[in-house]
Every structure is written in C-alpha cells, then in structure tokens.
Amino acid sequence: MEVTLLIEAMDTSFRLMEDARSQAVDLLNTAVKLTSETRDIEEKNIQAIFTGAQEAKSGFQNLVVTFLMLFAFWVLLSGKYDLFHLALGVICSLLIAYLTHDLLFANVRVGDARVIAYRFFAYIPWLLYQIITANIYVASVVLRPKQHVDPQILRFKTKLESDISWVTLANSITLTPGTITMDIRDGEFIVHALDKKVAADLNAGEMEDRIAHVFMEADHIYVQDALDVAPIFGELKRGL
Amino acid sequence: MIQKSDDIIIKTLARILVPFIQIYALYVIMHGHYSPGGGFQGGVILAASIILLMITHGLKDTQKRMSEKTVAILSSSGVLIYAGIGVVCLILAGNYLDYSKLAKLLHVAPAHARSLGILGIEIGVGLAVMAVMFSVFFDISRGEVSQEDEDE
Numbered sequence: 001m002e003v004t005l006l007i008e009a010m011d012t013s014f015r016l017m018e019d020a021r022s023q024a025v026d027l028l029n030t031a032v033k034l035t036s037e038t039r040d041i042e043e044k045n046i047q048a049i050f051t052g053a054q055e056a057k058s059g060f061q062n063l064v065v066t067f068l069m070l071f072a073f074w075v076l077l078s079g080k081y082d083l084f085h086l087a088l089g090v091i092c093s094l095l096i097a098y099l100t101h102d103l104l105f106a107n108v109r110v111g112d113a114r115v116i117a118y119r120f121f122a123y124i125p126w127l128l129y130q131i132i133t134a135n136i137y138v139a140s141v142v143l144r145p146k147q148h149v150d151p152q153i154l155r156f157k158t159k160l161e162s163d164i165s166w167v168t169l170a171n172s173i174t175l176t177p178g179t180i181t182m183d184i185r186d187g188e189f190i191v192h193a194l195d196k197k198v199a200a201d202l203n204a205g206e207m208e209d210r211i212a213h214v215f216m217e218a219d220h221i222y223v224q225d226a227l228d229v230a231p232i233f234g235e236l237k238r239g240l
Numbered sequence: 241m242i243q244k245s246d247d248i249i250i251k252t253l254a255r256i257l258v259p260f261i262q263i264y265a266l267y268v269i270m271h272g273h274y275s276p277g278g279g280f281q282g283g284v285i286l287a288a289s290i291i292l293l294m295i296t297h298g299l300k301d302t303q304k305r306m307s308e309k310t311v312a313i314l315s316s317s318g319v320l321i322y323a324g325i326g327v328v329c330l331i332l333a334g335n336y337l338d339y340s341k342l343a344k345l346l347h348v349a350p351a352h353a354r355s356l357g358i359l360g361i362e363i364g365v366g367l368a369v370m371a372v373m374f375s376v377f378f379d380i381s382r383g384e385v386s387q388e389d390e391d392e
Contacts, residue, residue, distance in 0.1 A: 070263045077267045080274075092266040099305070100259040103293075167252040184248050 062105045065113070067097035069104075119214040126210065131176055134198070138177040141195060150195045157188050158208060165215040172207055254296040261289035269366040273358045279365025286366065287373035299381060311375045318368025325360050337361070 074089040075081075141148060160166055170181040173191055178198040183190045193199035211217075265285035272278030294302040326337045334341030339357025340350040348356070 066259060070259060073260060073263055074267060077264065078271065080271075085270075088270050092263060092270065096259055096262045096266065100262065103255045104259050163248050163252045167249050170249050181249075 059101065063097055063101045066101040066104050067093050070096055116215055123210060123214050127172055127175065130172075130207070134177045134179075137197070138194060141178075148195060152193055152196075152199055153182070154191045154193055154199055154202065155188055156191075156203070159217075160187075160208065160212060160215070161217050162215060165211050165217060168214070169208060169211050172211070173202065176207075251296050254292050258289050258293055261292070262286060265289065265366075265370075269362050270359070272362040273355055279362035280369050282362070283366040283369025284373060286370040287377070290370075290374050291377050294377070294381070306374070308375070308378065311371045311378065315368050315371030315375065318364045318366070318371060321364030321367065322361055325357060325364070329357075 070093040071089055074093055075086075078085055078089060158166065158169065160169060166184055166187070170184060170189065173179050173181045173189075178194040179202055180192045181189060182192055191202060193202060265282045267282075268277035268285060269279055269282030272282065290302065290306060293305070325339075325342075328345070329338045329341050330336055332341040332344060337357075339354040341353075342357050343350045343353035346353055346356060
C-alpha cells in the first residue's frame with residue numbers, strides 16, 4: 001500500500017517536473033524571441049537617431065525650426081493678433097530665419113532634436129533644486145561663526161563633446177552658488193569652488209552625467225533609450 | 241582689436257542670442273508707431289547684434305554675412321525709402337512727408353494711410369541707421385586690420 005502511494009507520489013512529482021521543464025523551455029524561447037525583437041527595435045531606433053541627425057543637418061529643417069521659434073517670440077512681444085501685424089511678423093521672422101538659421105543650429109551633433117528639447121526642460125527642475133540646496137549650504141557656511149571657507153580651483157577634463165553642452169555645464173556650475181566656471185580650455189574646465197564639500201559634489205559628476213544625458217552624448221546615446229527591457233519582464237511575469 | 245574670441249561660452253551664447261536680438265530689433269521698428277521705439281532705436285539694436293557677432297566670431301566671418309557692398313546698398317536704400325515716400329507725397333500735391341495724401345495711392349482712409357506711411361519711414365530709417373552704425377564700426381576695425389597687415 002505504502003509502496004503504491006510512494007510510486008504515485010513519485011509519478012506526480014515527475015509529471016510536475018516535466019511540466020515545469022516545458023514551461024521553462026517555453027519561457028526561454030519567448031525570451032529569446034523577444035530579445036531578438038528588441039534588438040530589431042533597438043537597431044531601428046539607432047537608425048532613427050542617425051537619420052534624425054542627418055535630417056537636422058539639412059538647412060531647410062533648420063530654417064523652419066528657426067522661423068517657428070522667432071515667430072513665437074514675435075507674437076509674445078507684439079501682443080497684437082490682427083492680420084496686418086501677424087503678416088509683418090511672418091515676413092520679419094522669415095527674413096531673420098533666412099539670415100541666421102545657420103547660427104542658431106551650428107554644430108548639430110548626432111541626436112534627436114525633439115528628445116533633446118524635452119530632456120532639457122526636464123533638466124531645469126533638477127538644476128533649480130540643486131541651486132536651492134547649494135544656496136542653503138553656502139548661507140550656512142557664511143553664517144557659521146567659525147569660518148570653514150577653503151577656496152580652491154579645480155581642473156577637470158569633461159567627457160562632453162559639443163560646444164552647447166559645454167556651455168550648459170559651465171552655466172549650470174556658475175548658477176549653482178559656491179562654484180564658478182572661470183574658463184574652458186580645450187575641453188578642460190577650470191572651476192573655482194568655495195570649499196571642500198562643494199568641490200567634492202562637483203567632482204562626483206552628477207551634473208555632467210545629466211547634461212550628457214540631455215544632449216545624448218558619451219555613453220548615454222543608446223543604453224537607456226533604445227533598449228527597453230520592460231516587454232521581456234512583462235512576458236516573464238505573465239508566464240509565471 | 242577685433243579678433244575671434246577664444247571663449248567658447250561667449251561665442252556659443254552670442255550665436256544663439258543673435259537671431260533673437262535681431263527679431264527684437266525688427267519688432268521695435270515695426271511697432272514704432274504704436275509703442276516706444278521706432279526706426280532709430282530698432283536700427284541701433286540691429287547694428288548691435290551684428291557688432292556682437294563681429295566681436296565674437298571675428299571680422300572675416302561677419303564679412304561673409306554682410307559685406308561692405310551690402311552695407312553701402314542698405315544704407316543708401318534706407319535713405320531712398322525715406323526720401324522716396326516724402327517725394328511721393330509731394331507728387332500727390334501735398335507737403336513733403338504729408339502721409340494723408342498717400343490715401344489715394346493705397347486706397348485706404350487718410351488716417352490709416354498716415355499709419356502706413358510712418359511705418360514705411362520707420363523701415364527706411366531703421367535700414368539706414370543699421371547700415372551706417374555698422375559701417376562706422378566696420379571702418380574702425382578694418383583700419384586696425386590693415387595696420388596689422390602692414391606690420392606683417
């Protein structure tokens with residue numbers, strides 16, 4: 001009797017193991033399939049990034065974007081929405097856009113302009129938060145009876161590549177109290193820092209990383225954008 | 241001394257700001273008959289934007305955008321627009337710069353004709369002022385360059 005039970009139990013356990021194995025194989029198969037699909041999507045995205053850059057380099061698109069920005073600025077200034085003034089605005093914006101579209105978008109790098117604009121606006125709140133905390137810290141340093149000021153000059157090579165990202169980093173550093181960008185020479189930043197903590201914060205390089213992410217530079221181009229792993233995890237969860 | 245600026249921050253920000261300064265200058269010119277501003281002020285702002293470009297990007301780059309010949313044509317055409325509108329008023333049996341006489345030519349009410357006439361004058365003045373301001377700056381800086389050439 002006990003032997004039969006034992007055999008039955010073993011039988012069931014084997015069947016369960018078999019089921020589990022087949023399920024696991026299925027899962028692995030779907031995972032492989034999904035990975036190849038994701039890779040296709042990734043390749044397509046990378047392609048899109050590059051073609052986007054090529055398109056951005058074409059003068060006509062620059063002209064149109066410059067025109068739209070200038071016309072928006074005109075409407076903001078003018079505040080008169082009758083046909084005559086809007087027509088004047090169109091003519092003036094076209095004229096200026098034609099004359100200066102190569103100035104506003106000089107040195108366009110690889111990257112999707114819309115994504116960069118979106119990320120730039122997402123970067124501003126973070127910068128504001130940094131400015132507020134740095135303000136409080138500098139105020140505490142100044143108000144402390146014992147002075148802990150230890151001014152120093154930092155030099156560091158940046159991993160950023162384009163002039164616009166250098167300028168963004170330099171101005172972000174200057175806007176944050178306690179640090180001032182003195183100069184940029186061949187990609188080397190020369191920064192004056194008020195004390196050790198401020199200098200250490202700057203050396204940690206979070207600001208640089210974020211700006212690299214905003215302008216899709218260094219190693220931030222593909223990793224976070226093209227390869228979206230969420231579908232794989234979703235499929236795995238459903239399978240289990 | 242007009243040289244290319246070495247400072248990447250100033251260069252980049254100047255390059256981004258120049259189009260907006262220029263559209264602001266045109267706004268000042270075009271709204272001169274409604275709000276403070278007008279041809280002279282707008283022309284000076286326009287010239288300042290080009291001078292900013294010259295200080296940051298050097299004489300040669302600016303000359304590619306706006307040569308001496310263009311400046312001469314613009315300044316004289318600005319004066320021509322101003323004087324031309326005045327003379328047209330004379331021809332239409334009015335005083336010099338009597339814009340209400342333009343009403344017959346433009347088929348609008350005399351008051352509206354005055355507004356349009358002043359706008360035309362503003363454009364002429366703006367062009368002339370911009371070109372002359374710039375050419376003054378241009379001549380000063382070119383003098384230095386030619387001296388440098390002599391030194392070499």
